[in-house]
Amino acid sequence: MASWDDVGRIALSLPEAAPGEAHEGSPAYDVAGRQFARLRWDEGRELLQFWAVDRAGLAASNPEAYSLWKAFPAAVFAWLDQLDTDEVREIITDSWRARAPKRLVKAHPEVS
Numbered sequence: 001m002a003s004w005d006d007v008g009r010i011a012l013s014l015p016e017a018a019p020g021e022a023h024e025g026s027p028a029y030d031v032a033g034r035q036f037a038r039l040r041w042d043e044g045r046e047l048l049q050f051w052a053v054d055r056a057g058l059a060a061s062n063p064e065a066y067s068l069w070k071a072f073p074a075a076v077f078a079w080l081d082q083l084d085t086d087e088v089r090e091i092i093t094d095s096w097r098a099r100a101p102k103r104l105v106k107a108h109p110e111v112s
Contacts, residue, residue, distance in 0.1 A: 002080045002088040004039050004046050010092045011037050015108045017096065036099040037092055046080040050095035
């Protein structure tokens with residue numbers, strides 16, 4: 001079971017990632033001023049908001065863990081208690097790649 005602390009360790013290991021804050025004050029991680037991971041809570045559980053290229057495929061792969069919300073057409077949501085740290089590492093890295101400037105992604109091919 002993963003936690004927001006795991007997200008933070010992974011996020012801060014990525015180039016130019018920094019702690020941030022969403023508009024209403026919830027914790028987030030940014031790259032070049034763009035959020036790539038954000039914490040939300042629902043029903044007392046930690047919910048990770050992130051970005052993915054194949055949103056629908058990811059959500060369909062594990063509907064117990066992932067969901068899509070109409071109000072956020074570019075994001076994916078995941079229950080952290082349904083993920084292990086390896087899966088969190090993969091989705092946070094992919095989210096960073098989706099949100100980071102192309103020049104930064106190109107400069108860091110080791111981030112995959």
